[in-house]
Amino acid sequence: MNLTHPAWLNTLLAVALAMSACGGGGEPHTAALDEDGCALTDTAALAASQPSALCRGKAGFNDRQLLGLGGNGRACADCHSPADRFQLSPAKAQQRLATMMATGVDDPLFRPIDANDFRVLGAAARDFTNLTVNGLMRVTMPLPANVKLLDCGAAVPCPAAAQPTAETQADVWRAVPSILDARLTGPDGQAPAWPRGPNPSGGYQLDGRIDTLQAQALSALRSHAGTTVDAQPAFLDDLAAFQNAMFSSPGVKRLAAAMAASAPLPDPDPPLNALELLGKQVFNRACAQCHGNLGAHPSGSAPIRQGIAGTPTLLVRYHDILTACPRPVDTVNPPRFQFAPCSASQMANVRTYQITNSGTPPSGTACGGGAPQPPCVTRVTTSDPGRLLITGYPAAGGPGDIQKLDIPSLRGIAQTAPYFSNNTAATLEEMLEHYKQFFKRVQVQNPAAPLLTTQPGVTPPVVDRPFTDDETPALLAYLRKL
Ligand code: HEC
Ligand code: HEC
Incomplete structure (x- = not known):
């Protein structure tokens, strides 16, 4: 996919920035509040006047200018789009590219660092196939x-x-994973621990390599937003405060509050009908050993602890x-x-x-x-x-x-298609088809199948067996309620 040379876009960007800098200065910013109780403004200069760390963080999350940091025009929200459950789908990227081409208005999602041909063409790179066809961003690791x-x-x-x-x-x-429920999906300190660090008990990023939301934001600013000056710790704290308050459902929000208060933990599931309840049983049997619904940590991103009743097998952290x-x-x-x-x-x-x-x-x-x-x-x-x-x-x-890779939480999963770390399953159905094949291969590789031992009558019925075709509708119904 080819783009016109970005030079004209840069000129347009400069004009757009200049206009936004002088426009809107007279707006009162105390009157209206948004759904998070934050003053209705997206102007970074006003962020400091926001009523709370959450609101300052929200303004920072949406801030493309990042004054003084020397960024590339990208905000966190350019990839973690608030309107799309804080993630990015290939369809959305494609639509944004089409809009940019049609209007000539720069969209900072499209920067040479995330073009396929960046290593060859550098600043002139323009092949955005990975972004628009697969919804994938470049992650560079030493x-x-x-x-x-x-x-x-x-x-x-x-x-x-x-x-x-x-x-x-x-x-x-x-x-681009959603940042919803990030409050619960970092390192959890629970068993099972991986034999090697970093973060043997889980972490942020698809591979669990980062331990705090602050460190994560700093790394995102450097790598995705191209900042040349590091953000102040207070700014990173604000970003963390905002992300820590974003949940996929009221149930998960209540769960997080109960965890913080060391109160009894509510089940974050909404009310379930008979089919969905059946699906939950199937989930607990075929998925929960990794996406640990029955585990010691209720985030759903920690595997079941090794050695609990009915778990004869060595369960591990990363898969x-x-x-x-x-x-x-x-x-x-x-x-x-x-x-x-x-x-x-x-x-x-x-x-x-x-x-x-x-x-x-x-x-x-x-x-x-x-x-x-x-x-x-x-x-x-x-x-x-x-x-x-x-x-x-x-x-x-x-x-x-x-x-x-680290095990992701599946809360809110119905609303964040496509699935997997490389977006290779377009729908929940395709995702389950992948697991069907995965479980078959596990059994071929290891007929003793420690991952999925059949244990009739074991309570709780955890590490058990793959889901069957008959059970798929129930499992799907439950996944849509998570
Ligand atoms: C260019 C697109 C892009 C931008 C801009 C971006 N991110 Fe991300 N973000 C990603 C990708 C891709 C990953 C997954 C990277 C990996 O696993 O190696 C990610 C991962 C994350 C995660 C980890 C989520 C999890 O479940 O482990 C958090 C939190 C996050 N980003 C927050 C931020 C914040 C805060 C900002 C702004 C300072 C930001 N991101 C800017 C693309 C982006
Ligand atoms: C052996 C451990 C294991 C089992 C069993 C398992 N998963 Fe996963 N799951 C993972 C890991 C690790 C990932 C991250 C890999 C990736 O996305 O490429 C993942 C990713 C996913 C994703 C993608 C999440 C996203 O945001 O894109 C979904 C959906 C999912 N699993 C659902 C299920 C369901 C449903 C089952 C049961 C049928 C199941 N998993 C069983 C380990 C497991």
Whole structure:
């Protein structure tokens, strides 16, 4: 998708900014309050006069100018759109691009850093396929010392002769998650903990790499909004105060209040009909071991604690549910599992990583057995290596951190399509079809299936079995109520 050269857009932007700076100065800003009790203004200069940290944070969240920080015209709200449950869908991005093209009014969502061809064309980049077709933004991560990118680009398979490149960072493309319920979805301090940090008990970002909303906002300002001066801690606190007050439903808001007051925890579900109640049972059996409805932490983003009654299996914090591209293909005919293949534009985001496992931390024990082992090399071809990019840890008798992501909360999920970290499921139905294949593969890989052991009569009925086709309507009905 090509854009006209951005230079004229920059001129337009300068004019628009100048106009907004001198317009509206005479408006009284004390009279009207919005639904959050904040003065009705989006002018950053007035933010300081807002009645509370929440309101200052709200103004900051929507502030494109970020005076004194040297940003690129983007507000948090450009990606986490308040009108769209604080997330971004590909349809919305496409619509915004069309509007910008038709009106000539700059939309800061479209900045070269998030164009596919940014690494090649820099400021002249203009291919917004990932943004408008997939709803994905560029997330750049420094490569751990023992991880290299290979020079085979997005080729699958990567030829055996491929060589490491000089790149010191990797780009992955990720969906914009909603910030609703952020109050509950950071580190929770609960078991099960992951054996390696950062944030062994969960965190912010799809890979859980950030521990506080303040640190998250600072990183977003630098990477997405291009600030050259770091925001003051008070500004970051205000942004956190705002996000901490945004909930997906009154039920979750009540839950958060009860947690803060150490009061008995209410079930955040709304009243459920018979079908939805059935769906909740199916959810607790097939989904809750990870999206822990029955866990110790009520956020729904912490897995069930290991070792509770009826849970014979070792449950872990971070998971690979095979959403990254390319996806495994069964070698047996007829196939025992069949994932939806990734589209060409998703496959364009694939790279091959070479991980040298030195046998010393952080890469850990070498492949093939317990330490000490001779050094060895692992290759992985994926659109998103997940926590591997934070830790460089490939394997200790297993795939280590490769493609491991944090478990998201599913509250309000019906209103935030598409789904998964790379937006590869357009609907709840497609999402469930992915899990159907995922569970089939789990059983192929591990017939003992510790993830989904069938346990007739076990109370509570947690780690149990996949949902059946018959149960899908009930499960969908419940998911729509979350
Ligand atoms: C260019 C688009 C963009 C902008 C602008 C942006 N974000 Fe984000 N945000 C993302 C993406 C993409 C992720 C997921 C990144 C990842 O997992 O690596 C994310 C993740 C988050 C998360 C983590 C949510 C979770 O469930 O873990 C929070 C909180 C957040 N952003 C807040 C902010 C704030 C506050 C600002 C403004 C200071 C901001 N974002 C600006 C795209 C954006
Ligand atoms: C083995 C652990 C595990 C199980 C079991 C599991 N999930 Fe997930 N789920 C995850 C992880 C990890 C992610 C994040 C991966 C991603 O988005 O690419 C995720 C993501 C999701 C998302 C996407 C959220 C979003 O905002 O895009 C939905 C929806 C979801 N799961 C629903 C379910 C349902 C329904 C079930 C039961 C049928 C289920 N999950 C079972 C671990 C699990």
